[in-house]
Amino acid sequence: MVAVPGSGAALAEGLLKVAEGMRTAPGCELYVVNRTPDEEDAVWVTEVWSDEAASDAALNRDLGEAGFGEVLPLLAGPPEFIELNPVGGPGLS
Amino acid sequence: MVAVPGSGAALAEGLLKVAEGMRTAPGCELYVVNRTPDEEDAVWVTEVWSDEAASDAALNRDLGEAGFGEVLPLLAGPPEFIELNPVGGPGLS
Numbered sequence: 370m371v372a373v374p375g376s377g378a379a380l381a382e383g384l385l386k387v388a389e390g391m392r393t394a395p396g397c398e399l400y401v402v403n404r405t406p407d408e409e410d411a412v413w414v415t416e417v418w419s420d421e422a423a424s425d426a427a428l429n430r431d432l433g434e435a436g437f438g439e440v441l442p443l444l445a446g447p448p449e450f451i452e453l454n455p456v457g458g459p460g461l462s
Numbered sequence: 463m464v465a466v467p468g469s470g471a472a473l474a475e476g477l478l479k480v481a482e483g484m485r486t487a488p489g490c491e492l493y494v495v496n497r498t499p500d501e502e503d504a505v506w507v508t509e510v511w512s513d514e515a516a517s518d519a520a521l522n523r524d525l526g527e528a529g530f531g532e533v534l535p536l537l538a539g540p541p542e543f544i545e546l547n548p549v550g551g552p553g554l555s
Contacts (some may be wrong), residue, residue: 385550385551389551398553399551400551400553402548403546403547403548403549404549407544407545413546415546451498451506452498452500453496453497453508457494458478458484459481459492459493460493460510
């Protein structure tokens with residue numbers, strides 16, 4: 370997702386708070402906040418969920434709880450989602 | 463990366479072979495081949511490296527060894543790379 374100009378760091382901070390709330394979310398195996406050297410206002414969240422239902426449940430919870438409401442005003446536009454289905458490879462448990 | 467039309471599955475197969483070769487690459491913590499329901503000819507490789515030097519070394523090795531040459535003819539264009547620097551969150555060791 371992309372922050373309004375100059376707010377990339379603030380967006381990352383807000384998402385770290387959301388991430389902390391995900392520690393107890395059922396089926397959440399990974400919820401890491403990343404920044405990229407290529408775009409200072411962009412923040413990527415890389416998530417791994419045990420199944421789609423767990424992901425959907427957390428996504429629905431995001432908006433009401435988990436502090437996601439605090440980061441919404443920082444966004445320059447709607448977040449882009451990329452759904453991936455792992456096929457195989459080293460490091461996949 | 464995106465395969466020529468209809469070759470998404472073949473590209474994923476070829477990349478799984480490359481992935482197997484990465485099991486012994488120094489600093490490789492994750493090298494997972496993913497497909498996406500949104501785009502049947504697209505394949506995403508999600509990688510985690512211990513540091514930039516390890517990633518660079520493997521990337522340079524990719525083209526000569528590791529079977530990457532076999533997948534090149536399947537690509538519709540040059541691969542897109544997105545470099546991410548993790549900040550924090552559950553699941554990050």
